[in-house]
Amino acid sequence: MMQSLLVMLCLCAGLGVMSPKASAQTDTNAAPLIFRDAHEESRFHALSSELRCVMCQNQSLADSNAVIARDLRVEVLGLMRKGMTDAEIKTFLVQRYGEFVLYKPRMAGMNMLLWFGPLLLAVGGAVVLFGFVRKRKTVVPHSDARVPEEEEEW
Structure with missing residues (x-):
């Protein structure tokens, strides 16, 4: 068992030395x-x-x-x-x-997505962020009424 393993290792090493580099x-x-x-x-x-x-x-x-x-x-x-x-x-x-x-792909077909995709993602992200901030402003109402001291939590 050990001899066959040793023979296989020697064969693999020999093949690795003789094979050309890719x-x-x-x-x-x-x-x-x-x-x-x-x-x-x-x-x-x-x-x-x-x-x-x-x-x-x-x-x-x-x-x-x-x-x-x-x-x-x-x-x-x-x-x-x-x-x-x-x-x-x-x-x-x-x-x-x-x-x-081509180093500069043509602006036609699916390549339009490559040219304008980042811009579309940036605009979409800005719209989502704007909507999130606007919604958050309307959810938290601003109140001038003072909370009684007993109900205040520290």
């Missing part, structure tokens, strides 16, 4: 993108900074070193060269990856 695949030896002119380069950088890497949680497409970010940068450049506008490229990527790919 991390995003990074693109270390990728060639840089080649742009036709300065206008194309500036448009590309502006667009890629507005898009989010679909693998990285909070990095733009321009800042990410993940392999999928490299692939998306190549795809965005290809779509630009096909003559698509920035809006068309964003729409294409949203259809493919969802609203998550």
Whole structure:
């Protein structure tokens, strides 16, 4: 019994040492993108900074070193060269990856709740607080009549 437990511990330790670490695949030896002119380069950088890497949680497409970010940068450049506008490229990527790919979600549909939800909660809280304070004022009547000393409690 003890020997089998020892063998299992050794196997688990060996597997832990041999298994690769779980991390995003990074693109270390990728060639840089080649742009036709300065206008194309500036448009590309502006667009890629507005898009989010679909693998990285909070990095733009321009800042990410993940392999999928490299692939998306190549795809965005290809779509630009096909003559698509920035809006068309964003729409294409949203259809493919969802609203998550945009750093600034569009103000439509359920996203309206994201944009105006905090304001609605604040206004609702203020209304409830105002109603509570107003109701409390009316419940406790103010009396000028003096309570006799015998009935006063200390």
